[in-house]
Amino acid sequence: MLPKVVLYVCGCALLIPTAIAANSTYTNPIFPGFFPDPSCIFVPERDDTFFCASSSFEAFPGIPIHASKDLVNWKLISNVLNRPDQLPDLAITNKSTSGIWASTIRYHQGTFFIMTTLVFDDADQFNSSRWDNMVFQSKDPFKSSSWSDPVHFDFVGYDTSPYWSDNGTVYVAGSHPWHVAPGITMTTINLTTGEAGSDLRFIWNGTGGLAPEGPHIYSKDGWYYLMIAEGGTGLTHMETIARSKTIDGPYTPNSANPIVTNANTSQYFQTVGHADLFQDPAGSWWGVSLATRSGPNFTTYPMGRETVMFPVTWKTGDWPILQLVRGQMSGWQMPPPNITIAGEGPFTDTADHLTFPPKSSLPIHLVHWRIPINGSYTVSPSGHPNTLRLSPSKLNLTGYDGNYAGSQGQTFVGRRQTDSLFTYAVNMEFSPQAQGDEAGISVFLTQNHHVDLGIVLLPNSTSSASPKPLVPYFRFAATSYLAVPPPILVPIHSSFPNYTTLSDPTATTLNLYLEVKANNLTHYAFSAGPVDAMSDVINIGYAPAADVSFGFTGTILGVYATTNGRNVNATAPGTPAYISDWKYTPQGQFLD
Ligand SMILES: *[C@@H]1O[C@H](CO)[C@@H](O)[C@H](O)[C@H]1NC(C)=O
Ligand SMILES: *[C@@H]1O[C@H](CO)[C@@H](O)[C@H](O)[C@H]1NC(C)=O
Ligand SMILES: *[C@@H]1O[C@H](CO)[C@@H](O)[C@H](O)[C@H]1NC(C)=O
Ligand SMILES: *[C@@H]1O[C@H](CO)[C@@H](O)[C@H](O)[C@H]1NC(C)=O
Ligand SMILES: *[C@@H]1O[C@H](CO)[C@@H](O)[C@H](O)[C@H]1NC(C)=O
Ligand SMILES: *[C@@H]1O[C@H](CO)[C@@H](O)[C@H](O)[C@H]1NC(C)=O
Ligand SMILES: *[C@@H]1O[C@H](CO)[C@@H](O)[C@H](O)[C@H]1NC(C)=O
Ligand SMILES: *[C@@H]1O[C@H](CO)[C@@H](O)[C@H](O)[C@H]1NC(C)=O
Ligand SMILES: *[C@@H]1O[C@H](CO)[C@@H](O)[C@H](O)[C@H]1NC(C)=O
Ligand SMILES: *[C@@H]1O[C@H](CO)[C@@H](O)[C@H](O)[C@H]1NC(C)=O
Ligand SMILES: *[C@@H]1O[C@H](CO)[C@@H](O)[C@H](O)[C@H]1NC(C)=O
Ligand SMILES: *[C@@H]1O[C@H](CO)[C@@H](O)[C@H](O)[C@H]1NC(C)=O
Secondary structure: OOOEEEEEEOOEEEEEEOOOOOOEEEEOOOEOOOOOOOEEEEEHHHOOEEEEEOOOEOEEOEEEEEEEOOOOOOEEEEEEEOOHHHOHHHHHOOOOOOEEEEEEEEEEOOEEEEEEEEEOOHHHOOOHHHEEEEEEEEOOOOOHHHOOOOEEEOOOOEEEEEEEOOOOOEEEEEEEOOOOOOEEEEEEEEOOOOEEOOOOEEEEOOOOOOOOEEEEEEEEOOEEEEEEEEOOOOOOOEEEEEEEOOOOOOOEEOOOOOOEOOOOOOOOEEEEEEEEEEEOOOOOEEEEEEEEEOOOOOOOOOOOEEEEEEEEEOOOOOOOEEOOOOOEEEEOOOOOOOOOOOOOOOEOOOOEEEOOOOOOOOOOOOEEEOOOOOOOEEEOOOOOOOOEEEOOEOOOOOOEOOOEOHHHOOOEEEEEOOOOEEEEEEEEEEOOOOOOOEEEEEEEEEOOEEEEEEEEEEEOOOOOOOOOOEEEEEEEEEEOOOOOOOOEEEEHHHHOOOOHHHHOOOOOOEEEEEEEEEOOOOEEEEEEEEOOOHHHOEEEEEEEHHHHOOOOOOOEEEEEEEOOOOOOOOOOOOOOEEEEEEEEEEEEOOOO
16 A cells, blocks of 8 residues: 555645555565575566475475465465476485576466476586486466476586577576586577577676576666676675676676675675566566575574575666665565465465375475385375375485485475474374384484484393394484484383383384474474373483584475385385374574
């Protein structure tokens, strides 16, 4: 609403809008949690809706699409990568820094396009086969099933982004491998066939920062603007821009570069860069970028690289001016609140209470690490209504050497941590049968960074019998590149001596409540207890959030099941775990 000013002229009262509309306030991040490398558009032809895409690395389903009508309420509407056969190679990527990198979303003549790169093993980083570039299309991005299979195209590099010129020629700009020759290259492309031009050329090498990447081309007032990220995606990250009268260049850098960064500041939001620009229905400009809530200390940032938004002032013929990123923001008046929006997933700030009712499928905000093994996740299996059955994988969450999993996969499903403070809890029914059988909850960042509270069947270490009888333990254990708390083993039956079913040594079915909470900014607390006996919940272990602060991804809170290395197959499928009453409760955001 425009504020009205009452003027008295000749004794008549006139209502006229003031020249300056009231500005809006909002908070960052707009998508808290593991949503890096944002790309956003505004599409007037689709009911004045904003659409954004994020990177997803090894997460599957991948390339989440959020939509909003008001820039404040954002809903997960679909996942571009939602069928294993769209991209089977995601299953064989190695390391947490591989997988789906920066996706660009664009809309052209009724079709939505996602251009992205699947990145393979780091060991092969000098080889052009490391990069698999591709384009997905949809005419109805509110449905995951609407996203096409990808059309692959040859491009040595990553972070590819399309630009349509008025005469129909489509250009693709991307980042040349920084280890080889850093710079932004461009060629033409046929988006139907994926045939890229042979005229790949450097159009701008940036201002000298590490890894010039994430390019986007915009045209405005007779100029082509080329906006890129530089400095690497850590503390020296920044956004720079250059412009040219012709799309081929030469591009002249802005003397005001970098146009946005929080490098060399004491801000809580760091690593600001990798931006995209778009307009709202009133014509005001906005930008999105990634940022990390770490402070300059860069020690504790488990949610990794998140999506932030900032107002942009872009006057005719001038360079765009990007507002600095903070937790509390104010800027252009936003469209009025409107949460009437189609799509399959929840709004970004929604709590979870999942009960896995019969005939339902997993909600679309749940993810696996790489492509899930068919049949390992069953909602309401017969005899266990309102549960999710996890069939164990041979591999545990670390997998082979922490970097790959191969065709074995890993049984894990989770949701992103989206709040500084939260409680995540599930009930689990589990009857471990063989040594090493394990199921539990995890704060998972990568195969080399996770904190787990599991129930595991192990020999009773204090027994003098031979062989030592197998007994179920709570096992709390963390894996990280940093120092981790020592593992804790607690015999389950002796933990709850007055709980009859659990203290019966012949009872093999454990019905337990498992919980992790961020009880403050720096630590997670893991607890467990009998189901339906909250007063008996005991604290088992604490882990620093710094142990899961690393790299390109953000923490995922979920459940896992494994045999810890024993083969599983159709005749010996291992012991399933049944998950119910999955709850995620947001309890606060730190903004500075
Ligand atoms: C909210 O958005 C829906 C869908 O685009 C539209 O039909 C409706 O009119 C909007 N409501 C308001 C109050 O603007
Ligand atoms: C992943 O790592 C494994 C083990 O080192 C190797 O066999 C495989 O070829 C690697 N995959 C790719 C795509 O590089
Ligand atoms: C299309 O337009 C671009 C500029 O946007 C120009 O460089 C190119 O030569 C044009 N191509 C054709 C076939 O006209
Ligand atoms: C792209 O390739 C298809 C198939 O060869 C062709 O029909 C189409 O005209 C091409 N598009 C452009 C813009 O050249
Ligand atoms: C950018 O760097 C590449 C590779 O080092 C070089 O070939 C090219 O001339 C440079 N381009 C510009 C515009 O400086
Ligand atoms: C910065 O991190 C170090 C550990 O790397 C820690 O000892 C120190 O207390 C931290 N300082 C602040 C201000 O958080
Ligand atoms: C409203 O926001 C814009 C964009 O941030 C800014 O340029 C302008 O100064 C603000 N206006 C007022 C009255 O604060
Ligand atoms: C392990 O064995 C010791 C010695 O026999 C016994 O006291 C203890 O209860 C056993 N622990 C469990 C969890 O059964
Ligand atoms: C177990 O004992 C504790 C401590 O005496 C008590 O608070 C709790 O209610 C008991 N739980 C059950 C299930 O009896
Ligand atoms: C956070 O929680 C952990 C575990 O309870 C505790 O050791 C640490 O002192 C707490 N930190 C602060 C700042 O309260
Ligand atoms: C995880 O599995 C590997 C074999 O795949 C095994 O070597 C390792 O001991 C397991 N970790 C635990 C904690 O059992
Ligand atoms: C299935 O795995 C078990 C070990 O868990 C093994 O003993 C058995 O031979 C395997 N069966 C087949 C058909 O591979």
